[in-house]
Amino acid sequence: MKIAILASEGAPYVKSGGLGDVMEALPAALSRIPGNEVVLILPYYKKIKENPAFQVELMAQYEVQLGWRRQYAGLMALNNRADGVKVYFVDNNYYFGHRPGAIYGDMDDSERYAFFSRACLDGLHHLGFVPDVIQCNDWQTAMVPTYLRAMYRDKFPDTKCMYTIHNIEYQGWANAGFFDDVLGLPWEYRGIMDMNHSVNMMKGAIETADLVTTVSETYSRELMYPYFAHGLDGIISDASWKLTGITNGIDVGTFNPETDKALPAHYNADSFVEGKAACKAALQKEVGLPVKPDAPLMVMVTRLAGHKGLDLLCYIARRLLWEENCQLLILGTGEPQFENFFKELAAEFPDQVAAKITFDLGLASRIYAGGDIYLMPSKSEPCGLSQMNAMRYGTVPVVHATGGLKDTVPPVDEFGQNGLGFTFQSYNGDDFYAAVKRCLNLYNQDREGFRNLQYRDMCQDFSWNKPASRYMDLFHRMLGW
Numbered sequence: 001m002k003i004a005i006l007a008s009e010g011a012p013y014v015k016s017g018g019l020g021d022v023m024e025a026l027p028a029a030l031s032r033i034p035g036n037e038v039v040l041i042l043p044y045y046k047k048i049k050e051n052p053a054f055q056v057e058l059m060a061q062y063e064v065q066l067g068w069r070r071q072y073a074g075l076m077a078l079n080n081r082a083d084g085v086k087v088y089f090v091d092n093n094y095y096f097g098h099r100p101g102a103i104y105g106d107m108d109d110s111e112r113y114a115f116f117s118r119a120c121l122d123g124l125h126h127l128g129f130v131p132d133v134i135q136c137n138d139w140q141t142a143m144v145p146t147y148l149r150a151m152y153r154d155k156f157p158d159t160k161c162m163y164t165i166h167n168i169e170y171q172g173w174a175n176a177g178f179f180d181d182v183l184g185l186p187w188e189y190r191g192i193m194d195m196n197h198s199v200n201m202m203k204g205a206i207e208t209a210d211l212v213t214t215v216s217e218t219y220s221r222e223l224m225y226p227y228f229a230h231g232l233d234g235i236i237s238d239a240s241w242k243l244t245g246i247t248n249g250i251d252v253g254t255f256n257p258e259t260d261k262a263l264p265a266h267y268n269a270d271s272f273v274e275g276k277a278a279c280k281a282a283l284q285k286e287v288g289l290p291v292k293p294d295a296p297l298m299v300m301v302t303r304l305a306g307h308k309g310l311d312l313l314c315y316i317a318r319r320l321l322w323e324e325n326c327q328l329l330i331l332g333t334g335e336p337q338f339e340n341f342f343k344e345l346a347a348e349f350p351d352q353v354a355a356k357i358t359f360d361l362g363l364a365s366r367i368y369a370g371g372d373i374y375l376m377p378s379k380s381e382p383c384g385l386s387q388m389n390a391m392r393y394g395t396v397p398v399v400h401a402t403g404g405l406k407d408t409v410p411p412v413d414e415f416g417q418n419g420l421g422f423t424f425q426s427y428n429g430d431d432f433y434a435a436v437k438r439c440l441n442l443y444n445q446d447r448e449g450f451r452n453l454q455y456r457d458m459c460q461d462f463s464w465n466k467p468a469s470r471y472m473d474l475f476h477r478m479l480g481w
Contacts (some may be wrong), residue, residue: 001035001036001037001132001133001472001475001479002036002037002039002130002132002133002288002380003030003036003037003038003131003132003133003135003475004039004041004120004124004129004131004133004134005023005026005027005038005039005040005041005042005134005136005137006028006041006120006134006135006137006141006144007019007023007040007041007042007115007136007138007140007141007445008042008104008113008116008137008138008140008141009021009023009042009103009443010023010024010027010040010042011024011253012024012374013042013051013054013087014047014048014088014103015272015418016102016103016104016199017303017311018033018156018166018215018248018382018383018385019137019166021087021217021227021250021251021385022166022248023042023137024251025250025251025379025464026139026248026464026467026471027040027085027449028079028083028153028228028464029249029463029464029465030071030087030163030467030468030471030472031083031084031085032083032084032225032468033077033472034467037084037086038086039085039086039087039088039124039127039129040085040086040087040090040431040441041087041088041089041123041124042087042089042090042404043089043090043095043096043103043112043116044074044089044090044091044092044096044451045074045096045097045099045103045148046096046097046098046099046100046305048089049387049433051090051340052276053080054078054080055078055079055080056076056077056078056079057076057077057079057087058074058075058076058077058091058128058314059072059075059076059077059088059127060074060075060077060123060126060127061074061159062122062123062126063077063149064109064115064118064122064236065116065118065120065184066182066184066426067181067182067183067184068181068184071092071094071095071115071119071310072091072092072150072265073090073091073092073119073122073123074090074091074092074113075089075090075091075126075127076088076089076090076091077090077307077388077411081119082372083436086252088123088127089121090119090123090387090421091364092115092119092171092239095108095111095115095116096112096456101343109140110172110173110174110178110182110199110201110431111138111182112203112461113139113141113143113172113201114143114182114183115139115144116132116430117136117140117141117143117144118147120141120144120444121144121147121148121152121155121156123353124156125152125155125156129230130155130156130159130290131156131159132159132160132475132479133158133159133160133161133162133475133478134148134156134160134161134162134430134477135161135162135164136161136162136163136164137163137164137166138164138165138166138170138202139170139171139172139201139202139205140172140238141161141172141417142163142171142172142201142202142204142205143183143201143204143205144161144163144205145161145163145204145205145208146154146185146189146192146193146201146204146205146208147185147209148161148186148205148208148272149161149206150185150186150189150206151226152390153184156471159242160210160211160419160475160478160479161208161209161210161212162209162210162211162212162471162474162475162478163205163206163209163210163211163212163213164212164213164214165202165206165213165214165382166215166217166224166382166383168202168212168228168229168230168232168382169205169229169230169231169307169477171198171200171201171202171383172200172201172202173186173199173200173201174198174201175198176194176197176198176199176201178192178199178437179193179199179387179460180410181337181359181372181393183199190271191439192207192208194202195231195235197229197311200232202232203232203235206235206236206239207235207239209242210478211242211243211244211474211477211478212236212239212242212243212244212305213245213246213474214243214244214246214382214385214408215245215246215247215248215380215382216245216246216247216248216383216384216403216404216406216407216408217245217246217247217406217407218238218245218402218404218406218407219245219247219381219382219403219404220243220244220330222244222380222402222403223236223243224236224237224240227394228380229411230274244474245466245469246467246470246474247383247404247407248383248385248404248442248464249388249460249462249463249464249465249467250385250388250389250392250463250464251464251467252392252463255365255368255389255393256390256392257272257275257287257369257392257393257394257458260365262361262362262365263279263365263366263367263369264278264279264282265278265279265282265351265471267279267394269394269455269458272454272455272458273294273451275369276369276370276372276393276394277293277453278296278374278445279366279368279369279370280293280370280371281293282366282370283297283298283329283366283367283369283371284297284327284370286363286366287313287329287354288354289327289351289352289354290348290351292327294371295325295326295327296324296326296372296376296440296443296444297325297326297328297370297371297372297373298326298329298371298372298373299328299329299331299367299368299370299371299372299373299374299375299390299395300329300330300331300332300374300375301331301332301364301367301386302330302331302334302336302376302386302391303331303332303333303341303369304330304333304334304335304338304339304357304452305334305335305338305382306335306338307378307379307380308377308378308379309376309377309378309379309427309432310338310341310377311429312377312427312428312429312432313375313377313432314338314341315429315432316429316432316433316436317345317353318345318348319433320354320433321349321353321447323404324353324440326440327351327354327355328349328352328353328354329344329353329355329356329367329371329415330342330353330356330368331356331359331360331363331367332356332357332359333359333396336380339355339357342355342357343355343357344441344457362417364480365393365476367476368389368390368393369393369394370391371398372395372396372443373384373395373397373398373436373439373440373443374390374391374395374396374397374398375385375397375398375436376390376397376398376400376405377398377399377424377427377432378399378400378402378403378405379400379427380402380403380405381400381404381405382403383408384402384403384405384408384409385411386398387399387408388408388460388462389423390457391408391409391421391457391458391462392457392458392462393458393459394454394458394461395454395459396421396423396439396450396453396454396457397409397420397422397423398421398422398423398432398435398436399421399423399424400427400432401421401424401425402427406423408420408462409421409423413440415444415446415449416446416449416450416452416453417449417452417453418455419453420453420456420473421439421453421457421462422435422438422439423435
């Protein structure tokens with residue numbers, strides 16, 4: 001099967017969040033399936049262009065029609081990727097090549113990614129690659145299914161399109177004039193793109209894609225409710241017949257406590273007691289906490305943003321620290337109120353709290369390995385990867401039962417058995433506090449039971465093999481094969 005995957009980011013080339021991780025692992029997993037030919041197309045950002053590790057050559061130059069304007073596009077092929085995925089970058093210096101810093105957040109983001117969507121389709125045509133399936137991701141490639149249906153059927157008459165929602169909060173809004181000025185679609189598509197007298201690219205993709213997927217089964221059901229859907233609940237409900245949730249995996253080669261080069265000691269499910277003890281002691285020393293092997297170390301690696309449930313942690317933190325002989329370690333950057341809170345908490349409880357307000361992948365791995373308990377009280381979480389990373393390293397999760405957290409962390413019973421972690425149902429601080437206390441009680445009162453839970457967590461298969469197989473099932477369903 002010929003598969004084209006289009007996205008605005010993908011590790012190791014460029015990454016801002018979970019989408020980047022998925023676009024590193026999913027194409028590779030699909031390419032390992034016999035008979036598949038997988039192409040991945042990303043924007044040629046400044047940070048990719050200036051990285052000498054990525055060896056590219058120019059494959060095609062063409063102009064992209066964008067409303068009344070025509071914009072240059074160059075298609076660059078990556079020459080030094082080891083697996084079977086063919087990677088291409090869309091080059092346009094104005095939209096992608098000269099902007100430093102974050103890859104999103106410019107005033108013309110809607111125009112940039114409308115251009116990228118058309119440039120991908122034009123690029124596939126110039127390559128002579130006619131995919132059986134195009135899989136596109138989030139609002140930045142949301143114009144692909146609409147353009148494919150409206151303007152590219154002569155070039156791709158039988159190609160089917162899957163649209164995947166990783167986070168419905170970001171939908172690709174633009175003013176009403178954007179329809180004519182930039183998109184240049186036929187008039188009959190105005191109603192498809194219109195929402196509240198504005199253009200909504202994600203709405204258009206949901207209506208025009210052959211299938212719509214989300215990144216966990218629970219999230220696909222949650223999106224039919226206004227609380228989660230950010231205004232698109234009615235659109236999602238109308239399209240429910242073509243909506244499926246596929247829970248993401250993680251890169252088990254990268255997140256592997258047996259081989260992770262960032263760790264001071266390596267271990268597996270059979271040797272984790274000694275291995276995690278060594279990692280915990282080294283981590284405590286690294287972040288300036290007292291080395292206490294029996295003090296439960298609670299950890300978080302996260303963006304410091306409200307929807308990550310940090311308001312709940314702020315609400316219960318002092319109470320936990322006063323009542324329990326525990327430690328808390330936070331790694332991340334984000335909203336100033338949370339950065340300041342955890343800095344102040346660390347100053348108030350220097351022997352119990354460490355706050356590392358930075359981005360450090362090596363430290364993140366050491367936190368996954370050295371922690372005992374992983375806190376993830378997210379208000380909403382389409383899938384979540386951190387809880388799976390934590391379990392992979394033998395760190396027990398305490399999570400809000402929402403989205404992918406509910407799918408990947410079935411709750412243990414009162415004896416710490418028959419599940420993978422501790423959960424709470426209602427989004428409030430007292431329920432979160434009770435879940436953390438249940439976890440701490442198991443750790444303090446039944447260490448053998450806690451270790452059995454760690455062992456179960458480490459034995460889970462969080463690889464991309466199952467999700468990739470489900471994607472293939474859906475591709476066959478779209479194609480009628």
